[in-house]
Amino acid sequence: MQRSSWLGLAFLSPALIVVLLFFLMPVILTGIFAFTNMSTATGVKGGSYVLNASSLRALTDAGLPDVTRSQIESAGYRVDERGLAALAEAHGQAVAEEFSKNHAGEVFTKRRDVERALKDLSSNPIRKTRDRKAAADLFKRSILNQRYETLDAFEAALNEAGIPKPDRPLITEIAYTGWTWTTANFDLLLSLDSTWQYAKNTGIYVTFTLAFNVVFGLFLAITTFYLPAAQATAFRAIWFLPRILPPVLYIVMWRWFTWDTGFISTVLSGFGVSSKNWMLDTEYHAWVTVILINGFVGASMGMIVFSSAIRAIPASMLYASEVDGASRWQQVWYIILPQLRWPILFITSYQTMSLLTSFEYIYLSTDGGPGGSTEVWALAAFHTALNNYGGNLQYGLGATYALLLVVIGVLASLFYLRLFNFKNLLTKPRIEG
Amino acid sequence: MKHNFRNWPVLLVLFIFSLPLLIMLTFLVVDTFTTKVPGTLVPNAFTLHHFRFLWTDLDDGRWGIYGVTLNTFIFAASTAAVVTAISVMAGYALSRLSFPARGFFLGSLIVLHAFPTVTLIIAIFLILQILGLYNTLIGVIIVKTALELPFGIWVMKGFYDTVPWEIEMAGVQDGASRFTVWWKLILPQVQPGLMAILIFSFLSGWSEFVLPMVLNPGTDAQVLSTYLATLLLDTNTNSDFNLISAVGLFYALPVVIIYLIFQNKLMNIYGGGTKG
Numbered sequence: 001m002q003r004s005s006w007l008g009l010a011f012l013s014p015a016l017i018v019v020l021l022f023f024l025m026p027v028i029l030t031g032i033f034a035f036t037n038m039s040t041a042t043g044v045k046g047g048s049y050v051l052n053a054s055s056l057r058a059l060t061d062a063g064l065p066d067v068t069r070s071q072i073e074s075a076g077y078r079v080d081e082r083g084l085a086a087l088a089e090a091h092g093q094a095v096a097e098e099f100s101k102n103h104a105g106e107v108f109t110k111r112r113d114v115e116r117a118l119k120d121l122s123s124n125p126i127r128k129t130r131d132r133k134a135a136a137d138l139f140k141r142s143i144l145n146q147r148y149e150t151l152d153a154f155e156a157a158l159n160e161a162g163i164p165k166p167d168r169p170l171i172t173e174i175a176y177t178g179w180t181w182t183t184a185n186f187d188l189l190l191s192l193d194s195t196w197q198y199a200k201n202t203g204i205y206v207t208f209t210l211a212f213n214v215v216f217g218l219f220l221a222i223t224t225f226y227l228p229a230a231q232a233t234a235f236r237a238i239w240f241l242p243r244i245l246p247p248v249l250y251i252v253m254w255r256w257f258t259w260d261t262g263f264i265s266t267v268l269s270g271f272g273v274s275s276k277n278w279m280l281d282t283e284y285h286a287w288v289t290v291i292l293i294n295g296f297v298g299a300s301m302g303m304i305v306f307s308s309a310i311r312a313i314p315a316s317m318l319y320a321s322e323v324d325g326a327s328r329w330q331q332v333w334y335i336i337l338p339q340l341r342w343p344i345l346f347i348t349s350y351q352t353m354s355l356l357t358s359f360e361y362i363y364l365s366t367d368g369g370p371g372g373s374t375e376v377w378a379l380a381a382f383h384t385a386l387n388n389y390g391g392n393l394q395y396g397l398g399a400t401y402a403l404l405l406v407v408i409g410v411l412a413s414l415f416y417l418r419l420f421n422f423k424n425l426l427t428k429p430r431i432e433g
Numbered sequence: 434m435k436h437n438f439r440n441w442p443v444l445l446v447l448f449i450f451s452l453p454l455l456i457m458l459t460f461l462v463v464d465t466f467t468t469k470v471p472g473t474l475v476p477n478a479f480t481l482h483h484f485r486f487l488w489t490d491l492d493d494g495r496w497g498i499y500g501v502t503l504n505t506f507i508f509a510a511s512t513a514a515v516v517t518a519i520s521v522m523a524g525y526a527l528s529r530l531s532f533p534a535r536g537f538f539l540g541s542l543i544v545l546h547a548f549p550t551v552t553l554i555i556a557i558f559l560i561l562q563i564l565g566l567y568n569t570l571i572g573v574i575i576v577k578t579a580l581e582l583p584f585g586i587w588v589m590k591g592f593y594d595t596v597p598w599e600i601e602m603a604g605v606q607d608g609a610s611r612f613t614v615w616w617k618l619i620l621p622q623v624q625p626g627l628m629a630i631l632i633f634s635f636l637s638g639w640s641e642f643v644l645p646m647v648l649n650p651g652t653d654a655q656v657l658s659t660y661l662a663t664l665l666l667d668t669n670t671n672s673d674f675n676l677i678s679a680v681g682l683f684y685a686l687p688v689v690i691i692y693l694i695f696q697n698k699l700m701n702i703y704g705g706g707t708k709g
Contacts, residue, residue, distance in 0.1 A: 005530075005531065005532040005533065006532075007526075007530055007532075007611055007612060008526045008530030008531065008532030008535070009526075009532050009533075011522040011523060011525055011526035011530065012522070012523050012526045012527070012532070012538065014518075014519045014522065014523070015519050015520070015522070015523035015582055015586060018519065018575070018578060018579045018582060019541075019545065019579060019582060019583070021560075021579065022553075022557060022560075022575065022576055022579030022580070023545060023548075023550075023553070023579060023580075023583075025556070025560065026553035026556035026557050026560065027553065027556075029556040029559065029560065030552070030553065030555065030556040033555070033556060033559060038559070044559055044562045044563060045562075045563065216450075220447075223443050223446075223447055224447075226440075226443070227440065227443065227444070227447075228440070231440075231444065235447055235451060238451050238454055238455065238458075239451070239454070241454065241458065242454070244636070244688060244689075244692050245640075245685055245688065246639065246640035246642070246658060246684060246685055246688060247640060247642050247658075248642050248658045248661045248662050248665065248681070248684075249661065249681040249682075249684060249685045251665070252461075252661065252665055252674075252677055252678060252681045253457040253458070253461055253678075253681075254457070255665065255674075256457070256460070256461075256464075256674045256677075256678065257453065257456070257457050259674070261471075261674070262674070263456060263457075263460065263474070266472060266473070266474055267474070269472065292453075296454065353547070353549050354549060356549070357549035357551045357552050358549070358551050359551070359643075360551075360642060360643050364642075364662065364665070364666075367666075378551065378552070381552075381555065382554070382555075382647075385555045385558075386554070386555065386558060386647055387647075395555065395558075395559060398555050399555050399556065402552050402553075402554075402555050402556070405549070405552040406552045406553070409548050409549045409552055410544075410548070412547065412549075413543075413544040413545070413546075413547040413548045414544060416543060416544070416547040417540055417543045417544055417547075
């Protein structure tokens with residue numbers, strides 16, 4: 001390779017590393033996470049093996065034989081290091097040593113047998129029956145409520161407890177606390193009614209907001225183009241603000257405007273209308289607000305792009321049309337709009353993508369309410385995986401929701417690549433030739 | 434072009450449509466400096482009470498505003514610095530240097546540039562958990578940088594594309610290395626682009642809300658956007674709109690000032706670079 005090849009790769013490498021880690025990896029991982037049942041309960045990193053009362057119930061429901069179940073519950077008494085240490089603490093080193101010499105490693109199935117073995121020790125050191133019972137219990141070994149960090153440890157424990165081999169896979173599966181691979185997310189997604197509701201909401205949201213963005217953006221661009229310079233600048237400045245103000249502040253303003261103590265309520269109370277929350281009162285209120293909030297921002301962007309496109313139209317064309325007696329309306333319709341075909345296409349596709357995937361403004365304003373009527377797909381993914389009142393965040397299911405958006409995003413971006421005149425970008429560097 | 438049209442109907446329609454925004458902006462400023470009788474809209478006295486967060490802690494013992502502001506500044510400034518540094522290098526490589534698979538990298542850049550990044554937030558959240566960077570400022574900075582990069586590289590490449598090849602040829606002819614040519618001759622040419630990206634990514638970092646909310650929800654390294662959002666969404670305080678507006682005004686002030694100062698440079702981002 002030439003020297004400049006190395007320079008090129010060196011210049012590119014920081015960007016490559018960051019992009020690989022936080023762009024490519026998330027794309028792939030969204031696909032992977034969608035096939036897991038990861039949640040707050042399972043954790044992210046992996047899990048351990050625990051059998052408790054609720055897993056026993058689950059096992060019974062799954063058809064575990066009662067014999068095996070009782071085996072799990074009482075796995076017997078085992079003379080091991082731990083029990084001996086406890087015995088030494090309770091009744092002295094000598095007792096423990098003698099018991100260890102006689103019975104180390106033995107397994108008793110009944111407590112009575114352990115008690116007898118304790119009684120048989122020379123000089124019968126534990127006199128009271130109650131104490132002997134307690135001492136015997138020190139050796140009780142159940143796999144219930146024990147945490148096993150590895151699969152091997154858990155299987156060894158099952159083996160010791162004498163659990164029949166055919167039942168073990170089921171027990172292992174239910175005892176595992178970490179996440180597992182599954183396709184259940186997709187089945188769940190297809191079976192839930194709310195999925196279709198989210199899809200419908202997204203359709204409403206994108207269609208209406210997009211229409212508002214494009215039409216109103218065009219209106220702003222064309223009217224400010226014809227206005228005298230000072231007036232045009234003033235209106236452009238006002239309409240530029242939604243774009244540059246931080247989203248949270250923008251929503252603060254809208255909340256103030258529509259809240260039950262806010263502007264609309266206060267003004268209307270002067271006309272005898274009782275004050276109410278104009279953002280969340282009914283789903284129609286919520287939809288109108290959500291569409292206007294996003295529409296204003298989108299129109300702001302549309303105005304910027306369309307305005308610069310209109311300014312690029314040769315003035316001579318406009319003068320010529322006026323000389324020919326075209327009205328202002330004809331000028332807009334026959335000269336300006338045809339020239340704006342590409343900017344309109346650009347804004348439409350760009351806004352469709354960003355409306356499909358963004359949830360920031362809805363989250364801050366209605367948060368999907370009232371009653372889930374403005375819950376769009378992207379917001380549902382966010383709520384499922386990252387933010388809900390129940391507190392059990394279902395990363396896997398959320399990733400399944402997000403996966404659809406990621407797939408749409410990848411396809412749209414590839415389409416974007418085709419739309420571009422890629423050959424133009426590929427002009428060869430001239431120095432290396 | 435003033436003859437086939439009357440201005441005032443258009444002006445009126447525009448004005449009516451702009452009214453909500455005008456009202457919101459006016460009252461945002463008026464409300465924060467005045468008191469009103471509840472249920473009316475006309476202020477009756479001047480007050481600085483709504484700005485009390487500047488000199489006292491809020492009732493619920495929230496973090497002092499200056500710590501949060503400092504966090505926001507660190508977040509925005511480091512994002513801007515790293516994005517600019519990486520874009521300036523990568524943009525040059527893509528625009529001017531020849532290396533294997535250059536076409537592939539260019540194509541990927543366009544794809545990344547168009548990709549809606551919010552969709553990745555769940556996976557990124559899990560990645561940060563695994564890496565142990567969850568709930569840290571540094572984690573959010575890295576992620577924001579990564580997501581901002583394709584845009585930065587794209588703009589930088591555009592600026593480099595407008596620099597005449599002759600400048601570079603002359604440098605190489607005189608015996609300078611490609612690196613020296615870039616550093617001494619080309620960089621000064623694309624300075625407007627560099628400034629534009631610096632400012633643009635600073636503003637974008639300052640305004641960013643979703644990433645800090647999801648990836649850094651704790652109060653240790655809170656930024657202004659999440660601070661304001663908790664005030665807004667917190668049911669105890671969300672009736673005190675004057676306080677919220679005052680915090681909001683404080684938060685947005687740098688954005689407006691920076692925008693007013695650098696208006697022309699920011700517009701350059703759509704235009705292109707040098708006049709040479």
